Structure formats: C-alpha cells, structure tokens
Amino acid sequence: xxxxxxxxxxxxxxxxxxxxxxxxxxxxxxxxxxxxxxxxxxxxxxxxxxxxxxxxxxxxxxxxxxxxxxxxxxxxxxxxxxxxxxxxxxxxxxxxxxxxxxxxxxxxxxxxxxxxxxxxxxxxxxxxxxxxxxxxxxxxxxxxxxxxxxxxxxxxxxxxxxxxxxxxxxxxxxxxxxxxxxxxxxxxxxxxxxxxxxxxxxxxxxxxxxxxxxxxxxxxxxxxxxxxxxxxxxxxxxxxxxxxxxxxxxxxxxxxxxxxxxxxxxxxxxxxxxxxxxxxxxxxxxxxxxxx
Numbered sequence: 001x002x003x004x005x006x007x008x009x010x011x012x013x014x015x016x017x018x019x020x021x022x023x024x025x026x027x028x029x030x031x032x033x034x035x036x037x038x039x040x041x042x043x044x045x046x047x048x049x050x051x052x053x054x055x056x057x058x059x060x061x062x063x064x065x066x067x068x069x070x071x072x073x074x075x076x077x078x079x080x081x082x083x084x085x086x087x088x089x090x091x092x093x094x095x096x097x098x099x100x101x102x103x104x105x106x107x108x109x110x111x112x113x114x115x116x117x118x119x120x121x122x123x124x125x126x127x128x129x130x131x132x133x134x135x136x137x138x139x140x141x142x143x144x145x146x147x148x149x150x151x152x153x154x155x156x157x158x159x160x161x162x163x164x165x166x167x168x169x170x171x172x173x174x175x176x177x178x179x180x181x182x183x184x185x186x187x188x189x190x191x192x193x194x195x196x197x198x199x200x201x202x203x204x205x206x207x208x209x210x211x212x213x214x215x216x217x218x219x220x221x222x223x224x225x226x227x228x229x230x231x232x233x234x235x236x237x238x239x240x241x242x243x244x245x246x247x248x249x250x251x252x253x254x255x256x257x258x259x260x261x262x263x264x265x266x267x268x269x270x271x272x273x274x275x276x277x278x279x280x281x282x283x284x285x286x287x288x289x290x291x292x
Contacts, residue, residue: 005186008157011039012046012197020078022047026096027070030205032151035068035101037228038204040094042197044104047076048090049193055088055108057196059234062104064227069096086110118236121270127181127244130161140168140220158184158202166218173216176251180206181244188242195239199274202241203233203263208280210251211259217282225283229258232277237267244268257283 007028014024024043030036041062049057068074074094081089087109094102137152144152163179166172182205187198208226209218217224248264263276 001186002155002157004155004157005184008184008198008201009186009190009194012042012194012201014043014046014050014076016050017075020051020080022050022076022078024074024076026068026073029070029201030156032070035070035074036204037064037231038201040064040068040074040102041104041204041231041233042201043074044076044092044094044102045106045200046193046197047078047092048104048106048108049197051078051080051090052088052108055110056192057106057235058109060104060106060200060232062102062231064102064229064231066096066099066101067227068094068101072096074101081105086112118272119264121246121266121272122179122248124163124179124246124248126268127161127183130163130181131165133160136162136165137168143169143220157186158182158205160205162206166213168218168220171213171216171218174213176210176213176249178206178210178213178249180247180249182247183244184241186242187240190242192238195241196235198241199235199239199245199265200233203247203265203274203276204228204231204278206247207249207261207263207276207278208259208282210249210261211254211280211282213251214254223285225281225285227281229279229281234275235273236275237271237273239273240267245273254282257281 011025011028014022017023029039077093079091081091090106092104093100161181246266251259251261253260259280259282261278265274267273
C-alpha cells in the first residue's frame with residue numbers, strides 16, 4: 001500500500017469526540033490550498049455511518065458553503081433525523097472556525113428485493129489503453145508555475161485514466177460527454193462502508209470539468225473560477241473500488257456562471273454502481289482595466 005493510500009484511509013477513520021460528534025483530518029487529499037470537496041463528502045458520510053449500524057446508504061445530497069481550511073481539523077455534527085423501519089435519515093454539518101462549511105443529508109435503506117433495470121454500460125476502451133495521471137501530466141511540467149508544480153505532480157491515492165484526454169492549456173471546444181476509468185487498489189478488502197466513502201471521495205473528480213468542455217476551457221488557463229456548489233450521489237450496487245470503474249460524465253446545461261454535471265459509475269462487469277449530479281460555479285475571470 002502506498003503512503004498516500006494509507007493517508008486517505010486514515011483521513012476517513014474519523015475520531016469520535018462525543019455522542020454524534022466527530023473530528024476529521026483537514027489536510028491531505030487532492031489539494032493543499034483548500035479542502036477537496038470529495039474529502040468532506042466522504043468524511044461526512046463516514047460520520048453518518050458511525051450512527052447507522054445496520055443498513056447501507058442509498059443516497060446523499062450535500063452543499064458546499066465555505067472553502068475548507070486544510071490547516072485545521074473539521075468537526076462533524078450528526079443529527080439523527082429519523083430511524084424508521086426501512087429507512088434511516090441523517091443530517092451532518094461540517095464546522096471549521098466556528099462556522100458551517102458544508103452540510104450533507106443521507107438516507108439509509110434496509111436490503112429489499114424488487115424489480116431490476118439499468119442502462120447499458122457504454123462501449124469504451126478499457127483502462128489499459130489510456131495513460132495514468134502522472135504520465136498524462138508529465139509533458140506539461142514546464143508550463144506549470146514553480147509555485148504550483150509540487151501540487152501538480154505529487155502522488156495521489158486515486159488512480160485515474162482519462163479517455164481521449166484534452167490538452168490542458170489549449171483545449172478545443174468539444175462535447176460535454178466524456179469518460180474516465182478510476183480505482184484505488186488499496187480499497188481491496190475494505191468494508192462495504194469504507195468502499196462507499198472511497199467512491200464518494202472519488203466521485204467529485206473531473207465532474208465539474210464536463211461543463212468546461214463545450215467552451216474550450218480548463219482550470220489551467222486562468223480564465224475561469226470554478227468551485228463545487230452542491231453534490232448528490234445515489235448508490236445502486238455493492239462497491240469494490242479496488243477494481244476499475246468507468247465514470248461516464250456529461251453536462252447538459254451551463255448558464256448564469258454555473259454548470260450542471262451528471263455522472264454514471266459502472267463496474268467492469270457493466271453493473272451500474274452509482275449515479276452523481278453536481279452544480280458548479282464557472283465564473284469568468286474579469287480582466288483588470290489598466291489606468292490611462
């Protein structure tokens with residue numbers, strides 16, 4: 001197991017401070033400048049799970065309210081909204097510096113039988129045909145400012161292979177529809193609860209980027225300010241995130257400095273494992289006028 005994979009598992013092993021009160025590590029994850037959205041989603045889901053011993057999450061809905069500070073821990077307060085015969089509901093509030101930075105509502109359901117149906121998995125070349133993230137980023141190293149180069153190159157716990165990746169600095173306008181393969185080999189043997197939390201963490205990756213594609217934009221051009229505004233996720237099947245999963249992504253709408261993004265996550269057997277949706281900020285940077 002790599003050090004970064006071990007750190008992510010430790011990040012999700014939140015500490016219980018009191019009844020329904022937990023503390024999570026703020027540092028680590030995908031970025032050093034602010035807390036990655038998937039980081040707080042996964043920790044909040046784990047906090048909810050610590051109060052639900054007998055059933056699995058089937059859906060979550062969350063809002064990002066303030067940027068997270070990676071230099072201090074995050075406090076998670078769980079509200080036991082309802083314990084029903086079939087469904088359990090939890091609301092989790094994430095707090096830093098005495099203020100709410102994020103909140104999440106999650107619903108848990110007992111195992112029940114019913115009718116089964118799903119969309120067919122897209123016919124996409126497997127992960128062995130595409131470069132992993134370090135190899136994909138290597139040609140761009142000299143274009144990244146020294147200030148951000150270490151963060152750009154540092155090892156990360158989730159292995160990602162984008163299908164038909166775009167140029168990071170000179171992308172063409174293209175379809176919002178896109179795909180990637182992702183996994184975390186260190187997830188092998190982890191509990192079903194941890195599998196859910198790891199996939200929730202990874203589900204925030206590249207999702208907002210779908211909105212940028214029709215406009216020929218990427219984060220690296222310095223033309224757009226982006227931030228996740230909310231996040232929704234539905235779990236459909238048991239997860240083993242040590243195996244490759246295909247993330248099918250699209251963005252049916254952008255407007256008003258926001259983009260709406262959707263994702264379907266399939267395992268390699270073609271089973272639809274989860275669905276995601278997210279609205280994100282995509283605000284144009286305004287050029288400063290030069291005084292005459």
